[in-house]
Structure formats: structure tokens, C-alpha cells
Amino acid sequence: MSTTIATRDKAPRRRGDVIFAGIARGAGIAILVALAGVALFLTLEGFPALGASGAALDGAANFLDYVWPLVFGTLLAAILALLIATPLAIGVALVIAFYTPRRISGVVGYMIDLLAAVPSVVYGLWGIAFLGPQLKPLYQWLEEYLGFLPFFAGPASSTGRTILTASIVLAIMVLPIITAISREIFTQTPQLHMEAAMALGATRWEMIKLSVFPYARSGMVSATMLGLGRALGETMAVAMVLSASGVVTFNLISSTNPSTIAANIALNFPEATGLKVNALIASGLVLFVITFAVNFAARAIVARTERERS
Amino acid sequence: MAKSIDISDLDIYYGDFLAVEGVSMSVRARSVTAFIGPSGCGKSTLLRSLNRMHEVTPGARVDGKVVIDGQELYDPMIDPVEVRRQIGMVFQRPNPFPTMSIYENVLAGSRLNSRKLKKSEADDIVERSLKHANLWSEVKDRLGKPGMGLSGGQQQRLCIARAIAVEPQVLLMDEPCSALDPISTSAIEDLIHELKTDYTIVIVTHNMQQAARVSEDTAFFNLAGAGKPGRLIEFNPTKKIFSNPDEPATEAYISGRFG
Numbered sequence: 409m410s411t412t413i414a415t416r417d418k419a420p421r422r423r424g425d426v427i428f429a430g431i432a433r434g435a436g437i438a439i440l441v442a443l444a445g446v447a448l449f450l451t452l453e454g455f456p457a458l459g460a461s462g463a464a465l466d467g468a469a470n471f472l473d474y475v476w477p478l479v480f481g482t483l484l485a486a487i488l489a490l491l492i493a494t495p496l497a498i499g500v501a502l503v504i505a506f507y508t509p510r511r512i513s514g515v516v517g518y519m520i521d522l523l524a525a526v527p528s529v530v531y532g533l534w535g536i537a538f539l540g541p542q543l544k545p546l547y548q549w550l551e552e553y554l555g556f557l558p559f560f561a562g563p564a565s566s567t568g569r570t571i572l573t574a575s576i577v578l579a580i581m582v583l584p585i586i587t588a589i590s591r592e593i594f595t596q597t598p599q600l601h602m603e604a605a606m607a608l609g610a611t612r613w614e615m616i617k618l619s620v621f622p623y624a625r626s627g628m629v630s631a632t633m634l635g636l637g638r639a640l641g642e643t644m645a646v647a648m649v650l651s652a653s654g655v656v657t658f659n660l661i662s663s664t665n666p667s668t669i670a671a672n673i674a675l676n677f678p679e680a681t682g683l684k685v686n687a688l689i690a691s692g693l694v695l696f697v698i699t700f701a702v703n704f705a706a707r708a709i710v711a712r713t714e715r716e717r718s
Numbered sequence: 719m720a721k722s723i724d725i726s727d728l729d730i731y732y733g734d735f736l737a738v739e740g741v742s743m744s745v746r747a748r749s750v751t752a753f754i755g756p757s758g759c760g761k762s763t764l765l766r767s768l769n770r771m772h773e774v775t776p777g778a779r780v781d782g783k784v785v786i787d788g789q790e791l792y793d794p795m796i797d798p799v800e801v802r803r804q805i806g807m808v809f810q811r812p813n814p815f816p817t818m819s820i821y822e823n824v825l826a827g828s829r830l831n832s833r834k835l836k837k838s839e840a841d842d843i844v845e846r847s848l849k850h851a852n853l854w855s856e857v858k859d860r861l862g863k864p865g866m867g868l869s870g871g872q873q874q875r876l877c878i879a880r881a882i883a884v885e886p887q888v889l890l891m892d893e894p895c896s897a898l899d900p901i902s903t904s905a906i907e908d909l910i911h912e913l914k915t916d917y918t919i920v921i922v923t924h925n926m927q928q929a930a931r932v933s934e935d936t937a938f939f940n941l942a943g944a945g946k947p948g949r950l951i952e953f954n955p956t957k958k959i960f961s962n963p964d965e966p967a968t969e970a971y972i973s974g975r976f977g
């Protein structure tokens with residue numbers, strides 16, 4: 409054992425290997441440093457806000473009271489967006505991977521990827537000018553017929569700029585990433601496993617259930633979590649679409665909506681001074697922690713399914 | 719329930735490439751038929767055209783007739799999914815469903831056929847199929863464990879159990895022993911001997927002794943050259959093929975003088 413290691417240490421190392429290892433290591437360290445720097449900055453600058461109260465926190469008694477509605481809004485919008493986007497994205501990915509001829513599926517895949525290239529300001533404008541007004545009748549209908557559910561208690565917003573509209577815009581924004589990753593994984597399903605199912609007389613959908621989903625499960629979870637990460641942090645579109653008043657409510661269609669951390673920072677930072685800046689930065693730290701936690705959870709889920717498989 | 723297969727003038731294509739040309743032969747019911755021949759001569763391709771797995775490959779198609787017990791296999795009214803439920807297939811590399819337990823692997827086909835299986839029925843199917851595949855005694859204490867946890871030979875027998883669990887009319891096997899050690903191979907050959915009382919079996923093999931040991935009839939395929947389609951050279955009872963073949967090419971291939 410020790411002799412092998414010794415010979416390996418003494419063996420001549422190629423220059424290319426050394427340079428590449430150096431570059432790779434440098435890049436890895438740079439990421440860690442950047443991350444630590446961001447965390448440090450957020451913590452130091454955000455710290456003063458913890459003791460603040462009143463005006464700097466928009467009238468909230470303490471920082472927790474201030475940030476909680478924002479956390480709530482952030483999670484609500486992101487989760488709604490995922491509830492809409494995930495089934496849609498997986499459906500689209502399945503269609504592209506298994507139900508369309510290769511020529512057509514290439515075009516569809518390309519168009520989905522284009523969705524990711526649209527700037528979020530454009531989504532914001534589209535949400536305000538088109539989607540919101542279009543959804544107004546739907547919200548009125550929901551209020552009238554499903555108003556007994558807390559989600560649709562109303563009164564229906566007159567502009568359509570509700571948290572549900574914002575979530576739909578977010579859903580469209582996270583659709584491409586979930587679709588692209590899911591499709592990639594679906595197409596990597598081993599031929600052998602797909603043929604195992606088909607040889608038993610599985611229809612295409614049964615084949616997908618028997619072979620593709622079990623294989624792609626952890627990848628689908630990661631894809632969704634990446635989408636969640638994007639939805640949590642998305643700023644412009646939400647800031648533009650949402651008519652926010654910082655309440656905590658599950659009412660999805662009214663004109664008083666919870667705000668999100670990112671949108672709140674974008675809207676208030678330009679005019680903020682003094683402690684108010686610290687409060688916004690502290691809320692940024694909270695968002696940072698949430699995103700981190702989401703990613704960790706995703707890794708844990710993926711790792712667990714991998715372990716189950718082996 | 720075993721059925722005979724009549725193939726006439728079958729041409730098999732991958733896109734524009736003609737892989738197998740003009741095959742006509744009759745596979746007898748309740749017997750073992752072996753396909754032998756050099757690599758690339760289209761044995762797997764022909765085998766896969768017998769349960770309509772061939773057309774799963776994009777662009778792949780078939781010209782000609784395959785009749786199974788009076789029923790035209792490539793009739794436009796025939797649903798390929800239905801065909802595959804009645805014709806089982808075992809692949810060269812064992813392919814149990816990786817996330818499923820041994821128990822669920824055996825039941826996969828039955829679950830496709832009928833959604834609601836009673837627990838007792840399911841237990842019966844699993845036990846009967848695994849016993850039939852000579853695997854029961856080795857796995858009966860760990861039916862809930864993943865199928866991937868078995869050895870290669872056990873996995874292959876699990877795949878055979880999965881294929882026969884639905885009691886197919888025909889069992890197609892593509893080099894089922896090529897990844898296995900001699901002991902597992904002989905276990906599977908014994909199994910083929912037992913199974914032929916109930917099933918029509920077609921087996922592709924590169925192992926001459928195996929073809930001689932397990933089959934009643936043997937079909938020898940060959941290629942005229944690279945890029946040329948594979949053809950059926952000789953189809954005769956195995957005894958005749960291995961003692962006194964009609965074609966010199968068969969003789970040359972079997973005796974190892976090849977060219």
C-alpha cells in the first residue's frame with residue numbers, strides 16, 4: 409500500500425495535468441471564496457437590523473415580524489409556480505422525448521429553451537399588460553363559484569395583478585429549466601430497461617412508468633429544485649406584476665397580496681437609507697439561507713434515492 | 719398454448735439498410751429452434767421481428783409475412799403491444815427492473831395485463847414462475863430485495879421467470895447465456911429443456927455445443943459480405959445440421975473453418 413503511494417508521488421507528473429489541476433482547484437476555491445464573501449457581507453450589513461424597530465422596518469415591531477410576511481410570500485409564490493410548472497414541464501419533456509418524431513421534438517425543445525432566454529423584464533411587462541387583464545374574468549369566476557375556499561375568497565382583483573398571476577409568470581419562467589433537464593434524463597434511460605418493459609407488452613405510457621420514471625426520479629427532483637431556486641430568487645417579474653401589500657394570506661386572487669423578499673428589495677432599495685438598508689440586506693440573508701436550504705434538501709433527496717437504488 | 723411460427727419471404731430493414739433478406743422457415747410448436755451464424759448476420763434482428771420489437775427502433779420496418787398459429791403478425795389490425803404480451807423475450811444482458819424487488823419483477827407483466835391481482839394469486843404466480851426458472855430455492859427468503867442484488871446468472875433466470883410469469887405462447891431468447899458462467903449456463907439449458915413442453919422456444923446462440931444440446935431444429939444464417947444482407951442458409955433438424963449438413967457453408971461454420 410505505502411509503496412504504491414510512494415511510487416505514485418515520485419512518478420513524473422505531466423505538465424498538462426499539473427496546469428489543469430491548478431486551474432480546476434483555483435476555480436473551485438474561487439467559488440467558495442465568493443460564496444463566503446457574500447454570506448459575510450450579508451451577515452455584517454444585515455446585523456444592525458436585528459435590533460431595529462419601527463420606521464426602518466416599515467412599522468414592524470421587530471425584524472422577525474418584518475421578514476416573516478416576505479418569507480411567506482416568497483415561499484407561496486415559488487411553491488405555486490412549481491405546482492403549475494412541474495407537471496407541465498415533465499409532460500412536455502415526455503412528449504419531446506417519447507411521443508414526437510425526432511425532427512419535430514428538436515424544434516419544440518429549441519422553442520422551450522428560447523423561453524429561458526427571454527429577459528425577466530419582458531415577462532413582467534407581459535404579466536402586467538396581458539396576462540393580468542386576461543385572468544381577471546377567471547378570478548371573478550373563481551370568487552363566485554369557489555369563493556368558499558380560502559384560496560379564492562376574493563374580492564377578485566380588478567387589475568389581475570395577484571400572487572396567482574405572479575406565480576403563473578414564474579411558472580413559465582422556470583418551465584424551460586425543468587423541461588430541459590427532465591428531457592435530458594428521460595432520453596438517457598437505458599435502452600435495455602425500456603425494452604424490458606416493451607417486451608412484456610407495456611404501452612408507451614406503461615413503459616414510461618416502469619422504466620423511465622424510476623430511472624429519472626432523482627433527476628426530476630433535482631430539476632424541480634433548480635426551478636424552485638430560480639422561482640425563489642426571481643425579482644423583476646414579481647416586482648412588476650405583483651401588487652403587494654405585505655400581508656400574510658392564502659387568498660390568491662385579491663388585490664392585497666404578500667410580497668416576496670426579492671421583489672421587496674428591488675422595489676425599496678433605491679430609496680432606502682440608514683437602518684432600512686440594513687433591514688433589506690438582512691432579508692437578503694434570509695433568502696440566501698432559504699435557497700441554501702432548498703438546495704441541501706434537494707441533494708439529500710437525490711442522495712437518498714441513489715442509495716435506495718444501489 | 720404453444721404456437722408454431724411460419725415465416726415467409728421476410729425482408730427486414732433499418733431505414734434503407736436491408737439487414738435480413740428473404741427468410742422463409744417454420745418454427746415448430748413445443749420445440750426449441752436455434753439460430754446460429756456469424757456476428758452481424760441478423761439473428762437478433764430476425765428474432766426481434768417475431769414479437770414486433772424490431773419496429774421499436776426508429777425507421778425500422780419489415781416486409782413479408784410472419785404467421786403465428788394462423789394469425790398474420792404484421793396485419794395492420796394487430797396491436798404490437800398485444801403481440802408482445804403473448805410472446806416473451808429474454809435479452810442477452812439480464813435486465814431486471816432496477817428499482818423493483820424480485821417479487822415485483824416477476825409480477826411486472828401480470829400487473830400490466832390485469833390491474834387487480836389478489837395477494838394470493840400474486841404469490842402463486844411468483845412462486846410458480848421462480849420455481850419454473852430454477853430460482854425459487856435461491857431467492858425465496860429475499861423476495862422483497864431488489865432484483866439487481868442478484869448475481870448475473872440469477873438475474874437472467876429472474877428475467878426468464880418474468881417472461882414466463884404471463885404464460886406466453888412463444889419464448890424468444892437472444893444469447894441468454896452469453897454473460898453467464900458454465901454453471902448458470904447449464905442451469906438455463908436445463909430450464910429450456912423443461913420449458914419446451916409448454917412453450918415454443920427460439921434461441922439465438924454463438925455456442926455450437928449449446929445449439930446442439932438444447933435445440934430440435936437449427937437455422938444457420940450467413941452474410942455474403944460486409945454491408946450485404948444476412949440470409950438463411952440452411953434450416954434443418956439439429957442432428958442433421960451437426961452431422962451431415964446440406965450446405966458446405968454450414969459445415970464450414972460449424973467445424974470452425976470459416977470463410
Ligand SMILES: Nc1ncnc2c1ncn2[C@@H]1O[C@H](COP(=O)(O)OP(=O)(O)OP(=O)(O)O)[C@@H](O)[C@H]1O
Nearest residue numbers: 732735737755756757758759760761762763764775
Ligand atoms: N439499431 C440498428 N440500426 C441500424 N442497423 C442495425 C441496428 N441493429 C442492427 N443493425 C444492423 O443489422 C445487421 C444485423 O444485426 P444483428 O444485431 O441482427 O446481428 P446478429 O446476428 O444478432 O449479430 P450478433 O451475433 O453480433 O449479435 C448488422 O449489419 C447490424 O449492423
Ligand SMILES: [Mg+2]
Nearest residue numbers: 761762763892
Ligand atoms: Mg445479436
